[in-house]
Amino acid sequence: MLELRNQKNSIKQGDVGVGVAIAWFMQNGYPTLMPLTESLPYDLAVDIENKLYRVQVRTTYHKDARGHYKVNLRVLGGNRSGSGKTTHFDPSKVDILFVVTESGEKYLIPSTEIECRSYITLGIEKYARYQLV
Secondary structure, three states: OOOHHHOOOHHHHHHHHHHHHHHHHHHOOOOEEOOOOOOOOOOEEEEEOOEEEEEEEEEEOOEOOOOOEEEEOOEEOHHHHOOOOEEOOOOOOOOEEEEEEOOOOEEEEEHHHOOOOOEEEOOOHHHHOOEEO
């Protein structure tokens, strides 16, 4: 179990998620690159069969009333959206969403499968097939 909720802030929580994502990609033979700055809409680039994919990493410990994890896709203020602005998920700016839950579940979701721009709910059939084992 990851201690996401006990991280000092959301940036530290995100750092844990990026570390988990890098480890997963590297363990599975996919070379992984990191941007030099945090101003891009993606956290990693991954070489899969000689093609680079832009990967956004998200972490969550929030659950809905049914016990399904909810994944926030928005950036509220902060480094990617400018001061005080909300930036919604744009599937044209990333290729893959890599999600890490507090219980250690991992999901590799093609951005084309994401229709909502604010949050998604894991545990529903639509995303179940993208859970990594």
